[in-house]
Amino acid sequence: MFEVFVDAESFFRFRLKSPDGIVIAVSTPFEDKSGVVAGIAAARECAGMGLVTDLCPAAGARDPATIALPSTVPQGALPHGAAPRACDERRNASDGFRTRAKELRRAATAPRWTGAA
Structure with missing residues (x-):
């Protein structure tokens, strides 16, 4: 959700x-x-179609179960039982990630009416 406000x-x-x-x-x-x-409008367009740049090191990816969370990330930030993912760990096609991404893109580009004229 986007909120518009006036700053100090x-x-x-x-x-x-x-x-x-x-x-x-x-x-x-x-x-x-x-x-x-x-x-x-620009943020919506860029977020939906923005490129992802992988800045992870090419060598030395570790097992995600052994990666410790940084002290700045609260332990409750991850869903229960989830481990941080390694940079090169790929999602498999059977998890529906691409299908869900397409649904979200379609929903984001569909006309929306807020009732304001």
């Missing part, structure tokens, strides 16, 4: 929040509300 310096900004209310990202300042709307 009287600039418009938007924040992206997860379904459980955690702030994922905060935008740069915008002069007017139309700029914020354009920024949200």
Whole structure:
């Protein structure tokens, strides 16, 4: 969910929040509300079609069960029983990841009506 707000310096900004209310990202300042709307549209487009750059080292991938969580990540951040994944660990095609990604892309690009005119 995107939220539009006015910051302490009287600039418009938007924040992206997860379904459980955690702030994922905060935008740069915008002069007017139309700029914020354009920024949200750009963020939606880039997030749906953005490229992923793998910055993991090429050699030395470890077993994900032996990777310790950094001290900055709370232990409850991962679902119960989940282990951190190694950078080169691939999802298998049977988990439905690609199918779900296509569904999400279709939903994100479909027209949405908020009731505001």
